[in-house]
Amino acid sequence: MRQFPIVGYTILLTLALAAAQDKDLSKVQITVTKISGNVYMLQGEGGNIGASVGEDGIVVVDDQYAPLAEKIEAALKGVTDKPVRFIINTHYHGDHTGGNAYFQKQAPIIAHDNVRKRLEAGGPAGNLGSISMDHKPAPKEALPIITFDHDVTVHLNGEDIRALHFPNGHTDGDSIIFFPKSNVVHMGDDFVRYGFPFIDLAGGGSVEGMIAAMEEVIPKLPADVKVIPGHGNISNLDDVRTYVKMLIDTRAAVEKGVQQKKTLDQLKQEKVLAPWQKWSGDFVTTDAFIETLYNDLTGKKDQKLMKHN
Structure with a gap:
């Protein structure tokens, strides 16, 4: 992937409009792939959308950006004439919630407590370094109207669709969605396929939490489960294990430098993550991920982080 210089460069985005600033969303086409069972x-x-489709209607997981909502709706109608029942x-990130206001007219939105809190409040997001974003408070019609602390189950289409909260991974409001009968799991941005992950330290995320979530989830899943990542192509458990190993190893490499009292600039200059250079991407470069790990390990946190209930 092409890389951009990151030192001294700050990415300033509004989460819900990030893609619109970079490209013309009117040209985006929505593709639909049947994964397994009803899913x-x-x-x-933006983020991958999961959909359980059946006689009872549709359960949609995430809804990308607002300008794409009608296209997403049309794509769903190409699969079934049944209505959307739940979102x-x-x-909370805008590339996963941007369509909320549009779809809320059709179906209630469900999310973890902290998703509603962060959408309602607005505020900063980022790795407390070179990746800095901002999102404005969401309108009332875009807010989840059903929230939960630990988990919630939607019984539809012969499937017990379970949303289970994993604290302080990608953000402080992450949920992983299980479709047990169809043998599919949607991992949100706790697992992505674009390279080093974006961990929203300002939004309550942490490397340790992301690792813990993956290590808890993997044993719960069948060996042949189909994995929908937050971004990227359909995956399997081996892909998730490779990802987790990268997180553990890169965290250990930066932690060693922190224990040796090295500064962030020294760790960048020494290229401590050179063995994992293939994970560097256009969004989260190697230097940006060093920042994420360093800031997380040294306790640099946004003082406005929301407490997990």
């Missing part, structure tokens, strides 16, 4: 994956621009948000 489909929709891809366009589940995996976390």
Whole structure:
């Protein structure tokens, strides 16, 4: 992937409009892929959408950006004439919740307590370094109207669709969505396929929490489960294990430098993550991920982090 210089460069975005600033969303096409059982994956621009489709209607997981909502609706109608019954948000970022206001007219939105809190309040997001974002408070019609602390189950289409909260991973409001009968799991942005992950330290995320979530989830899943990542192509458990190993190893490499009292600049100059250079991407470069790990390990936190209930 092409890399951008990151030192001294700050990415300033509004989460819900990030894609619109970079490209014309009117040209985005929504693709639909049947994954397994009743579950489909929709891809366009932003986070992957999961959909349970059956006689009872549709349960949608995440809804990308507002300008794509009508296209997403049309894509769903290409699969079934049944209505959308529920929307589940995996976390609060605008590339996963931008369509909330549109779809809330059709179906209630479900999310963890902290998703509603962060959407309602607005505020900063980022790795407390070179990746800095901002999102404005969401309108009332975009807020989840059903929230939960630990988990919630939607019984639809012969499937017990379970949203289970994992604290302080990608954000402080992450949920992983299980479709046990269809043998599919939607991991939100706790697991992505674009390289080093974006961990929203300002939004309550942490490397340790992301690792803990994956290590708890993996043993719960069948060996042949289909994994919908927050971004990227359909995956399997081996892909998740490779990802977790990268997180553990890179965290250990930066932690060693922290224990040796090295500064962030020294760790960048020494290229401590050079063995994992293939994970560097356009969004989260190697230097940006060093920042994430360093800031997380040294306790640099946003003082406005919301307490997990």
